[in-house]
Amino acid sequence: MHDHDAEGNAYFKCDFCRSPWSEERPMVEGHRGSLICGPCLRVAYREVVLGGGGVGAVSGVACVLCLQTNDVRHWPSPLDASVIACEGCITRAARTLEKDPDFDWVRPGTDQDS
Ligand SMILES: [Zn+2]
Ligand SMILES: [Zn+2]
Secondary structure, eight states: OBOTTOOGGGGBBOTTTOOBOBTTBOEEEOGGGOEEEHHHHHHHIIIIIITOOSBOOOTTOOBTTTOOOOSSOEEEOSSOTTOEEEHHHHHHHHHHHHHOTTSOOOOTTSTTOO
């Protein structure tokens, strides 16, 4: 999210853990300024994509990243269960972040995963 009351790095906050952007906390942007950070993405990927966990479609609640309600697995924010990311967005965001040369981020479950 974009926090209009904050300045500098704190302007960019992960929608899921509410942590501000930093050198160690890369972010991937979704629709309408929504953001998911690397650490959240790691947990989400592990739980939903690798583990088949998370929650199913939540009635009336859209994925904060794509604003769609799809009948797939979702990862709910640990802080607010009404903020969810769908499996498709988690996979897309993980690919995006993995390709970013500025960050040493790899998908969980790969050889480089430590
Ligand atoms: Zn986060
Ligand atoms: Zn989505």
